[in-house]
Amino acid sequence: MTVKIEDRPIEQVREQVIDQLIYNYSHGVISAEAFERRLDQAMAATDNLVLMELVSDLDLKADTSYQNEKRAQFSPYYSNQSQDEALHLRSILGSNERSGQWVVPKEIHITNLLGSIELDFTDAIFQHQHITLHVNCLLGSDEIYVPEHVNVVSKIFSVVGSVENKSVSLNKLHGPTITIEGKVILGSVEIKVKRTIKEKFVSFANSLKTSWKDMNKS
Known part of the structure; x- marks a missing residue:
């Protein structure tokens, strides 16, 4: 028996609607302006019926190929590579950065004295479900970038400092968890x-649209 639309979990309905919007836009059914307008409405909607109304005139449904592309785009990169040594990033009156595709170990240590450190997990390759990031920041600035599917737990102790957690989560159940602990004194961690x-x-929608066009040309 099919569950009535108003009784379904709203996040499940929202994901279905956004998938349908992306799929129809990528196939040229709706314009870029209409896609972004409806996407904004879908992300802000608090009612299942309102959500479904946004795709009531769209016939194309996301297929298996779409779901595979979406999984590849929005899921964390996992690897069986052996990288169990702890990573140490240090900055004293200078700057340090780790970004791009790098293998994330289980333990990461950041030491920052009057400097700046950028740690970017956006394209990182994960091999552990739980990662611990130790922060020791004195009069410095640490910026930590995480993708949407990564959970962040902050246990940082701040003394006349600033700690801001602006991370979000797209798929908490399947993403790794980064626990950040340590101290910030007269500095900042964002x-x-x-x-x-x-x-x-x-x-993602634009990349699918480009792929679809290229496929039709060949």
């Missing part, structure tokens, strides 16, 4: 995403 979830949806 945890955030490089792109908003809307920007990531739009980017």
Whole structure:
């Protein structure tokens, strides 16, 4: 028996509607302006019937190929590579950065004295479900970028410092968890995403649209 639309979990309905919007836009059924307008409405909606109304005139449904592309785009990169040594990032009156595709060990240590450190997990390759990040920041600035599917637990002790956690989560059940602990004294630690979830949806939709066009040309 099919569950009535108003009785279904709203996040499940929202995901279904956003998938249908992306799929129809990528196939040229709706314009970029209509797609972004409806996407904004879908992300803000608090009613299942309102959500379904956004795709009531769209016939195309997301297929298995779409779901595979989406999984590849929005799931964390996992690897069986052996990288169990702890990572140490240090900055004293300078700057340090780790970004791109790098293998994330189980333990990461950041030491920052009057400097700046950027730690970017956006394209990182995970091999552990639980990662511990130890922060020791004195009069410095740490910026930590995490993708939407990564959980962040902050246990940082701040003394006349600033700690901001602006991270979000797209799929908490399947993503790794980063626990951040340590201390910040007269410094700052900011945890955030490089792109908003809307920007990531739009980017994904445009990449699918380009792929679909190329496929039709060949």
